[in-house]
Amino acid sequence: MSRFADRSGPIRLGMVGGGQGAMIGSVHRVAARLDGAFTLTAGALSSTPEKAQASGREVGLSDDRIYSDYTQMAQREARLKDGIEAVAIVTPNHMHAPVAREFLKRGIHVICDKPLTATLAEAKKLKALADKSDALFVLTHNYTGYPLVREARARVAAGELGDIRVVQVEYPQDWLANAPAPDNKQAEWRTDPARSGPGGSTGDIGTHAWNLSRFVTGLQPEALAADLHSFVDGRLVDDNAHVMIRYQGGARGMLWCSQVAAGQENALHLRVFGTKAGLEWFQEDPNALYITPIGGPQTRITRGSAQTGDAAARMTRIPAGHPEGFFEAFANIYSEAATAIRARRSGVGLPEGVTFPTIDDGVEGVAFVDACVRSSKRNAAWVTL
Template sequence: MAENGKRPIRLGMVGGGTGAFIGYVHRIASRLDGDYQLVAGALSSRPEVARESGKNLGLAEDRIYTDFAEMARAEAAREDGIEAVSIVTPNHMHFAPAKAFLEAGIHVICDKPLTATLEDARALRAVKPKNDAKFLLTHNYTGYPLIRQARELVASGALGKIRVVQMEYAQDWLAVEADADNKQASWRTDPARSGAGGAIGDIGTHAYNLARYVTGLKTEAVSADLTAFVPGRKLDDNVHIMLRFEGGAKGMLWASQVAVGKENGLQLRIYGEKAGIEWQQENPNYMWYTEFGKPRQLLTRGGAIDAPPAASMGIRIPTGHPEGYLEAFATLYSQFAAVIRGEGQDFEALLPTLDDGVEGVEFIVASVESSKNDSRWTKLGA
């Protein structure tokens, strides 16, 4: 049973077989609060890996699939078929499985970015899900408690009218040419599997989504400079983007996978007329809040401060005990489980949606187009 006494939701997975980092993360996130039980999977496009991975995870032999379309048909026809599916494949393999499972009436949990192309993203949004099947996009950083609090602070007017938004996500793991045997690097640097964006699609979309999630500001246009520093690399590994938001706020985004010395440097800084906030993902249980003319205040996860309800923030343990990446991921899974059960009305507005996914791909496409045209200002969705 789940921690809340509910029956676990029967879960399937597409992708995420042996050696896949993000599939492992999704499985942990789904199990943390006991809300899901993995019972079926098409875990690899390679049949032998799919079968071996399913066996290693203890799946019943007749529920280990070598094709996602077969899995969607078979599971939809079973009385005990899966109720939700996690799609944890490379970007170019998000669209077809998501469409197949939505049309089969199975809820979809999909890793970001939504799809490899804008055409596919818009086509997925046009799908009519059977039985009102729901969709979750796993922009997992939106599950951090202090990100939820930052969103609440902005919405309450505590910062005043937003003027400046600065986002960055810096890593160094692709600072040299990737080893051909590096599975995680090979598809991310391949346009056929990653899509039009490299670093911008892999991590830049996280920074962008986080800013949009917290501020609620709508983007008008971007001016982007995308670079591939590593010789021979076909996709960007460093990104500088200026953003114009409706209402006059300005934004700056830096995403890099060649910033030597950086590990997972996701940061968000927001400055309004009355106050500012600063948050770093590598130490996510702390956030600086500063009112103009007053000393800085250090806000802590679950600390003695006015905050949204603990349930919406996803707080599980007392303040001072660190919560991080896996717990934030699990918060999305747990709250989506409540939505699936028809009990998550308070959570639906907090969870990243298919529309957020379409905008993320629009952001990538507009930025790539801008960079190709000498950083010309380019509107999203044009």
């Protein structure tokens, strides 16, 4: 049982990273507070003391709960009677593992941005520690929080598509189509292999596409062949990848991720085809899911409608026709995490239907990047995962 089992009220949340100028930090903070389940209590929002103080005050933290050293934060918060119960890690990839270790070994739950770590070796070591810890580990593959992604998953599991034959998933963007300005902080670390890891687009957005296809289909990949390329001169990580996938049982898949696709904003798109029907979901139009039986008419299923089942309804906040989007899906991951943490508080099992990406999903994502890099170095040879 967690050392926080006797505590009640909103879950006290800390954050490492996500200071001024960091987009994903603000997204996590909005998601965490949307349902009132968390209250941001402490943070090491920057390793620079002045920026840490300014960032912490900006989001309403008390001066004595603002840190510039995450180790000091973990040590002190673990001793406080009102110390944090969970920490959100929103740093560049190479810092995920060292930060998570400090909190896991003190029994503080971890909510970590993806990818899990910069390297596969780090991911495996972190999983070994997480498995021994009393703390939960939640990975924010936020696209799995969309109601109609949950609906798609439920329909595949119920056999509505029949046996899966083909999985097509793509995630094109264009924001790195040219060399970024020197002061573009988000682009700067994402294109530095020392901080992002060996994968560029594969790690940043390819892992999302990979996780989404795994979450919806449940298929287990056994091998892949990847052609990774950097189109921008001087770039040290991939900015485009085409990946063919072989699944256990005979299904085939293809994943395309790109950050140099002109005109594409955040075009995550999943299509799954089976022996009975196919489905399609598009992240930029997330309130619709399309199901088409072989030889039959296409059905458009909308979020919050009578056509959706329990899995989607659990993720839905407002009636049909009122669009829900990115923040709500992200908040659904935090809501599921809060339910799991409260279950730990009470010493009971996880309620039926609660699901969220875990450290196992994180290891799979980093293994995907590692396999893509290995394959591409061998002229897109097939490699096992």
